[in-house]
Amino acid sequence: MEFRLCSVEKISMKFYILIVFTLIMSSGQMLFKKASLDIDWDQGIYGLINPWLITAIILYGAATLLWVWILRSVPLSFAYSFSALAFVIVPIAASFLFKENIGWQNIVGTIFIVMGIFIISLKEI
Secondary structure (H helix, E strand, O other), rough: OOOOHHHHHHHHHHHHHHHHHHHHHHHHHHHHHHHHHEEEEEHHHHHHHHHHHHHHHHHHHHHHHHHHHHHHOOOOOHHHHHHHHHHHHHHHHHHHHOOOOOHHHHHHHHHHHHHHHOOOOOOHH
16 A cells, blocks of 8 residues: 655645755854854864854755755745745844844845745645
């Protein structure tokens, strides 16, 4: 007996996997920022031996493998648009973790990004 997902389950699985990908990429960005603050640039190449940087690179490697796997079953036009959620997640996370300011421009841009993803997602539903 073969197990097949119904179309609703396939759609929700696409969204779930794309959200996981976006969260991994956003986490990597947060780690790159943390690494940039902790790197001792006076040490040259040895200053790059930083646990935050190494973890960020590993996360990006994992995200790249996940991205290739995603593209097997999700159209690039949809997947790439959905990955724009990182432009929403990263500024919000940076405001909490690094006390960066979010201006009205970020808020308006975020609204447009979310609306765009929603509109593009209607095609997949």
